[in-house]
Amino acid sequence: MLDTLIKNAVVLTMTDSGVIGNCSVGIKDGKISYVGADTPEAREVIDAKGHIVMPGLVNAHAHTAMCLMRGYADDYTLKSWLFDKVFPVEARLDERAIVAGTVLGMAEMIRTGTTSFSDMYFCEPAVAEAVLKAGMKANLSNAVIALGDNYDFEKDRAVIETRTLLGKYGVSGDVRADVSIHAEYTSPPHIWQRVHEWAKEYGAVTHIHLSETKSEHEEAKARHDMTAAAAFEKYGILDTKTLFAHGVWLEESDLEILARHSSSVAHCPVSNLKLGSGVANVRAMLDARVNVCLGTDGACSNNSLDLFEEVKLAALLAKGSSFDPTALPAYEALKLATVNGAKAQGRGGETGSIEIGKAADLIMIDTSKPNLRPIYDSIAAVAYSAHGSDVEMTMVNGRVLYRNGEWLTIDVEKAIREVEEYAVPIVLNK
Numbered sequence: 475m476l477d478t479l480i481k482n483a484v485v486l487t488m489t490d491s492g493v494i495g496n497c498s499v500g501i502k503d504g505k506i507s508y509v510g511a512d513t514p515e516a517r518e519v520i521d522a523k524g525h526i527v528m529p530g531l532v533n534a535h536a537h538t539a540m541c542l543m544r545g546y547a548d549d550y551t552l553k554s555w556l557f558d559k560v561f562p563v564e565a566r567l568d569e570r571a572i573v574a575g576t577v578l579g580m581a582e583m584i585r586t587g588t589t590s591f592s593d594m595y596f597c598e599p600a601v602a603e604a605v606l607k608a609g610m611k612a613n614l615s616n617a618v619i620a621l622g623d624n625y626d627f628e629k630d631r632a633v634i635e636t637r638t639l640l641g642k643y644g645v646s647g648d649v650r651a652d653v654s655i656h657a658e659y660t661s662p663p664h665i666w667q668r669v670h671e672w673a674k675e676y677g678a679v680t681h682i683h684l685s686e687t688k689s690e691h692e693e694a695k696a697r698h699d700m701t702a703a704a705a706f707e708k709y710g711i712l713d714t715k716t717l718f719a720h721g722v723w724l725e726e727s728d729l730e731i732l733a734r735h736s737s738s739v740a741h742c743p744v745s746n747l748k749l750g751s752g753v754a755n756v757r758a759m760l761d762a763r764v765n766v767c768l769g770t771d772g773a774c775s776n777n778s779l780d781l782f783e784e785v786k787l788a789a790l791l792a793k794g795s796s797f798d799p800t801a802l803p804a805y806e807a808l809k810l811a812t813v814n815g816a817k818a819q820g821r822g823g824e825t826g827s828i829e830i831g832k833a834a835d836l837i838m839i840d841t842s843k844p845n846l847r848p849i850y851d852s853i854a855a856v857a858y859s860a861h862g863s864d865v866e867m868t869m870v871n872g873r874v875l876y877r878n879g880e881w882l883t884i885d886v887e888k889a890i891r892e893v894e895e896y897a898v899p900i901v902l903n904k
């Protein structure tokens with residue numbers, strides 16, 4: 475007998491099976507064990523009539539705890555935003571505050587249909603515990619930043635935390651370790667290579683910010699006599715699995731490099747627009763066969779973690795910037811947030827689509843909402859008309875994390891109270 479059967483659904487498989495109407499999805503031991511027209515027996519039956527069921531979304535670039543700074547630093551230039559506003563706050567944040575921000579961010583992600591995320595921040599071993607409690611999936615990293623003559627790799631908190639994560643979680647399971655080089659401009663190549671040693675030893679994904687702003691991209695060229703992507707290739711960093719965030723200013727030759735090494739790029743359209751960084755050329759990346767996925771970046775530059783916004787914006791930006799409305803069709807935009815995101819996390823065989831054997835990481839969208847009627851094409855409805863708030867149920871490994879206004883693994887009122895009473899005074903330095 476199945477554990478759970480979701481029946482009468484319109485199922486967006488995100489595989490060659492396409493959209494299946496009047497479909498059941500059966501779940502056993504956390505995995506999808508049936509997809510089809512029958513209704514096999516199950517302990518729990520969820521009637522999904524009037525709902526679209528699709529894979530949970532993957533947020534491939536997040537600094538989740540930055541929810542603490544949601545609305546704290548808007549309308550600044552990137553440099554002033556980072557150096558005058560964000561860094562001073564981050565220097566004050568302690569583990570309790572970071573966990574509080576992460577829990578709030580996870581509540582938002584779960585509510586808006588995200589089931590797995592790639593997080594780059596601090597105190598990641600404590601964040602890992604919070605992720606496990608919330609029942610989500612996450613690739614966690616603390617990015618190495620090696621600036622100044624006094625930098626000591628062995629004493630760097632990011633290095634210590636990375637070792638802890640790699641040792642405790644390895645690179646498989648719901649919570650897993652990534653390794654991370656913060657960016658080309660925040661560490662020298664010999665440090666990149668030390669991070670890369672872990673990637674080789676453990677098979678970990680290396681998460682890196684790349685060519686986010688024009689000045690950053692140009693300065694890298696001046697420093698290395700080649701682009702940042704080319705420099706990472708030169709020092710061997712691309713020989714293992716890499717996930718780059720942004721890629722706004724990538725050049726044609728960069729795309730060839732990234733494609734050659736099967737790298738992924740997390741496109742973060744809202745954050746890139748809000749910080750005035752520019753518009754990444756997603757069509758060119760996809761044409762070059764780079765695996766493009768989507769990220770929200772932190773809520774201090776977004777200011778939301780709703781991936782549905784990113785899906786629609788990614789499609790619109792690709793169309794508007796190329797004067798070609800066919801540049802990124804709805805289905806391809808949804809792939810960025812599902813199949814491609816899973817692949818970028820090294821979870822391609824595990825999540826991102828609805829097929830037998832994959833984890834039951836599913837969301838259910840309520841299509842009775844006025845903003846979703848009428849429906850001629852379920853894919854277009856989800857990509858262009860749905861909001862995260864239309865998600866009625868979020869499930870990871872067959873376990874319901876959110877349903878009908880209720881979070882089952884997070885006490886949201888408590889999470890908000892913890893953020894506002896404990897962490898906000900630290901942000902405000904009061």
Ligand SMILES: [Zn+2]
Binds near residue numbers: 536
């Ligand atoms: Zn970022």
